Amino acid sequence: MLKPADSVVTFSCPVPIQDYPQVLLAHGGGGKLMQQLIDKMFTSTFSRQSPRDRHDSAVLPAASGRMAFTTDSYVVHPLIFPGGDIGTLAVNGTVNDLAMAGARPLYLSLSFILEEGLSMDTLWRITQSIKRAADAAGVTIVTGDTKVVDKGKGDGMFITTAGIGVLDHNSEISPGRVRPGDAVILNGDLARHGMAIMAVREGLEFESSIESDTAPLAEIVQTLLKEKVRVHCLRDLTRGGLSSALNEIAAAAGVAVELDEPRIPVRQDVAAACEMLGLDPLYVANEGRFVAFVEARDTGRCLEILRNHPLGAQAQCIGLCAARPEGVVTLKNTIGATRVLDTLSGEQLPRIC
Amino acid sequence: MKYLDEYRDPQLTKQLSREIHRITTKPHVLMEICGGQTHTIVKFGIDTLLPREIELVHGPGCPVCVTPLELIDKAIALASREDVIFVSFGDMLRVPGSSLDLFSVKARGGDIRIVYSPLDALKIAKENPVKEVVFFAVGFETTAPANAMAVFQARTQGIKNFSMLVSHVLVPPAMEAILSSPVNRVQGFLAAGHVCTVMGYMEYGPIARKYNVPIVVTGFEPVDILQGVYMCVKQLEEGRYEVENQYARSVAKDGNVPAIAMIQNVFEVVSRKWRGVGPIAQSGLRLKEEFRAFDAEIKFDVGHVKAEESAECISGLVLQGVKKPHECPAFGSRCAPEHPLGATMVSSEGACAAYYRYRNIPHPEGARTC
Numbered sequence: 001m002l003k004p005a006d007s008v009v010t011f012s013c014p015v016p017i018q019d020y021p022q023v024l025l026a027h028g029g030g031g032k033l034m035q036q037l038i039d040k041m042f043t044s045t046f047s048r049q050s051p052r053d054r055h056d057s058a059v060l061p062a063a064s065g066r067m068a069f070t071t072d073s074y075v076v077h078p079l080i081f082p083g084g085d086i087g088t089l090a091v092n093g094t095v096n097d098l099a100m101a102g103a104r105p106l107y108l109s110l111s112f113i114l115e116e117g118l119s120m121d122t123l124w125r126i127t128q129s130i131k132r133a134a135d136a137a138g139v140t141i142v143t144g145d146t147k148v149v150d151k152g153k154g155d156g157m158f159i160t161t162a163g164i165g166v167l168d169h170n171s172e173i174s175p176g177r178v179r180p181g182d183a184v185i186l187n188g189d190l191a192r193h194g195m196a197i198m199a200v201r202e203g204l205e206f207e208s209s210i211e212s213d214t215a216p217l218a219e220i221v222q223t224l225l226k227e228k229v230r231v232h233c234l235r236d237l238t239r240g241g242l243s244s245a246l247n248e249i250a251a252a253a254g255v256a257v258e259l260d261e262p263r264i265p266v267r268q269d270v271a272a273a274c275e276m277l278g279l280d281p282l283y284v285a286n287e288g289r290f291v292a293f294v295e296a297r298d299t300g301r302c303l304e305i306l307r308n309h310p311l312g313a314q315a316q317c318i319g320l321c322a323a324r325p326e327g328v329v330t331l332k333n334t335i336g337a338t339r340v341l342d343t344l345s346g347e348q349l350p351r352i353c
Numbered sequence: 354m355k356y357l358d359e360y361r362d363p364q365l366t367k368q369l370s371r372e373i374h375r376i377t378t379k380p381h382v383l384m385e386i387c388g389g390q391t392h393t394i395v396k397f398g399i400d401t402l403l404p405r406e407i408e409l410v411h412g413p414g415c416p417v418c419v420t421p422l423e424l425i426d427k428a429i430a431l432a433s434r435e436d437v438i439f440v441s442f443g444d445m446l447r448v449p450g451s452s453l454d455l456f457s458v459k460a461r462g463g464d465i466r467i468v469y470s471p472l473d474a475l476k477i478a479k480e481n482p483v484k485e486v487v488f489f490a491v492g493f494e495t496t497a498p499a500n501a502m503a504v505f506q507a508r509t510q511g512i513k514n515f516s517m518l519v520s521h522v523l524v525p526p527a528m529e530a531i532l533s534s535p536v537n538r539v540q541g542f543l544a545a546g547h548v549c550t551v552m553g554y555m556e557y558g559p560i561a562r563k564y565n566v567p568i569v570v571t572g573f574e575p576v577d578i579l580q581g582v583y584m585c586v587k588q589l590e591e592g593r594y595e596v597e598n599q600y601a602r603s604v605a606k607d608g609n610v611p612a613i614a615m616i617q618n619v620f621e622v623v624s625r626k627w628r629g630v631g632p633i634a635q636s637g638l639r640l641k642e643e644f645r646a647f648d649a650e651i652k653f654d655v656g657h658v659k660a661e662e663s664a665e666c667i668s669g670l671v672l673q674g675v676k677k678p679h680e681c682p683a684f685g686s687r688c689a690p691e692h693p694l695g696a697t698m699v700s701s702e703g704a705c706a707a708y709y710r711y712r713n714i715p716h717p718e719g720a721r722t723c
Contacts, residue, residue: 206469268354271354271357272354275354275357277469333396333397333398334361334363335361335363335366335367335397335398335402335575336363336367337397337398337399337401337402338398339395339396339397339398339711339712340710340711340712342709342710342711344690
C-alpha cells in the first residue's frame, strides 16, 4: 500500500526554490525556465532515457494480441489529502481503468496544467508520489506535457493521463456478459476516499483519521484472471460510489442486481462520518474498490483469492444478479425490507440538520 | 456502530411490528413531522411492517421544502451580487427559485460556499473583510440556536460584513394549522425528536388537549419510529390524547435551556409563509430589533422580491399529509430530482425525493410509479 505523500518526502525539490518557490507563467513559456522545470522535476524522476533519445513521442514496442487504452482527468481539492494526493489518484485511477478491462497496465502519459503560483515544493511532492505509485503499480510514465495557466484559472494543478495495457487472456470482460445468477463481489470497505476528502474540504472540516483508499487494482485483478475465475464484468467504484457503478452495469446488461446490505462492509468511523453529514456510503467515492460480476459457481474461489491479497482482505459477496426487473438495483436492508438503490441526480450534499 | 445498530436491530423491529399488529383494531392516520423520519420510514420500509389499518402521512418538517419561493429568489438575488459571498447548507443549492437555482448562480460566477455550521460562515466573513458574507439561515428550532449564536458572535466581535437571510420556521404552529384545516386527516403525531431536543415538549400539551391528538416525541431510527407508532396507536386505541416521549435518550421535558435562551435573545416570533402551504400566524422567527443590522433582507434591500409558485406542484398538500407524493400527476415524469417542480423533490429530507429515491421502478414509458 502507498503511504501518504506527506509522510515519506525525503528528497528536497531540485528546482532552485530560493529563486522560484512558486510556479511562474514562464515555467510554461517554452524557454529556459520550462526546460529547467521539465529536466529537474519530471525527466529526472521518470525518464531512463538519455537526452539524445528523447523525442516528441514515446516509441514503444508493439504488443501482440489485444490492447486496452484509456484516458482520464484529475481535479481534486485539496491537492494533498489524508492517504494520498492528486498524483497517486492519477496513477491509480488510470491503472484501475485498464485493470477493469482485464488489462495488465504498461504505460502512462501525464499532462500537467499548473496554476501560476503553485508551490514548487507541492509540485515536487506530487511528482515523487506519482513515481512511487507508478513503481508500485508496475507502470512506466513514458510521455508528458506541462502547461501553466494564470493565477485563478486553475485549482493549483490538474492532471490528465492516458494509459495503455495489454490483455494476456482471451476472456471478454464487459457489462454485456453479465447474466442472471452472477455473484456480485466487492473487494473491501466503502466510502473512505470520499469521506477523507470531505473531512479536509474547506467549510466542512471535521476531525477524523479516515484516509483515502487509493490503490492500484491491476495486480489483484490479474490474479483472479490467472486463476481462471470466470469473471464477466469488473467496475471500479469511483464517483457515485457502489450504487452508480451497479446501476450503470444493471442498465447496460439488462439484469437486476439484488444486494444484501448487511454484507456490504463500511468501517465504523466512516459510517459515523456519513451519518453525521447525512450521506449514504453507497454513493460516496472510492479509489481502491471494485466489484466483480462472477459466475456463481466461482464465488467461493474468487473470495478466497481476493482475501489472500492485501487489497481484498475484506472481500464479500454482496449480492446476486436476477433477470427482472431489468436495469434495477435493489437493496435488502438490515431489518429485511427491500428498497430501490437509484442513481443520484447529482452530487450528494450534506444535509441541514 | 454503537448507538445506531441497536436501533436497527432486526429482532427488535420484528417484535415491535408484532406488538403494533396485536393492539391495532381500527384505522388510524399518523403523521411523522420530520423529513428525517420520513426518510427512515421509506428507506427502511417501516410502513411495510405496519398493519394495513395504519397509514403514515408525511409532515412539513423538511426545512428545505417549506422555505418559500420568494426567499429562494432573494437568496439568488444576493448570491448574484459581486460583493457577496453567499454561504449556505448544502441541500439549499438545488432548490428551484422562480427561474434559477443557486447552483446555476454559482455556475454564472456567484461566490457560493457550502458549510456545515453557521460559525464557519462567520469565519469566512473574518477572512474576507472586503466582501459581504450572507448566510442562508434556514431551518426549524433545531438549527436556530447555532444560527442565533453566529449573529450573537458577529455582534460581540464587531464583524460588520456578516449578515443572515433568515427563513426560520417553528413546528407547533404548523401542527395547529394542519389540525385546524377542514381537510385534515391526521389523528396522531410522531413529533420531531431533534426539534424537541432543543425545545423540549411542553408546547405540545395544549395542542394534544385542544385537538384530541396523541403526540409522541420520536427519534429517527427504525426502532424509534416503530416504538413511536406503537405508543401513538396504543393511545388512540385506549382513547388517550397525551404527550409522550419515545426519544428520552435525547429529549428532556424542558429541552436545552441555554439553547432556548440564545434563540430568545436573538430572534422574535413572527408570521411566516410556508412554501406550498401559505402564511401561518406566529410560525417563524426573525432577528430582533437590536440584531437587525445583521438582517440581509434589510441590509441589501431585497424585501420587495415576490414570487408565484408552480400551479402544478402539490407539495403543499403532501406537506399537510393530504396527498402522497405518487398521487401527483407530475411525479417522476415532469417532476424529478433532475428537474424538480417543488422543493419536496429536491431536499434529502423531502417526501417526494424519498419516494423517488427508494421506491421507484422505471415505468416503460419513462415515467415512474411507486
